[in-house]
Amino acid sequence: MSREEVAALGCECFTNVRGSQDRPVGSVRSSVGSVDIFDRSSTSRPGVPGEALVANERVVTGEQSEAVVQIGTCRQSLGPLKELLVQGQRGGICLLVSDASAPVSPGISPLVPAIGGLAVLGTGIALAADGGGDDPVWFDLGDGSPISR
Structure with a gap:
């Protein structure tokens, strides 16, 4: 996939690793502070070095926290209050990075201020x-x- 195609998908990085809910596609390489991994059902676990990641999981960093995630050929650094979605897409994995709305406590999804309810x-x-x-x-x-x- 070309850089333009990757950018059009909104991916920070795209890799041809094929993943599933049962097969890890990568792992947390390093973490400092509050780093959590959320699965599709929003169950969380600590994002410690070596923790495996599967498609469609999220890695969220808290305040004064950081992490490095490796998925195939993609190595992504996350600073404080960032969220990384490991999204299965087009036969590979797309890494989508966004700002986390608030520090995340295990098992609780933060609310973002509402617009129009x-x-x-x-x-x-x-x-x-x-x-x-x-x-x-x-x-x-x-x-x-x-x-x-």
């Missing part, structure tokens, strides 16, 4: 509704359950 979660979308008080009530659009903040 919607917010992006680390794993989905939430809807804010007027609960009659000073604070809105947040609902997970995935299962409709209320979210406590």
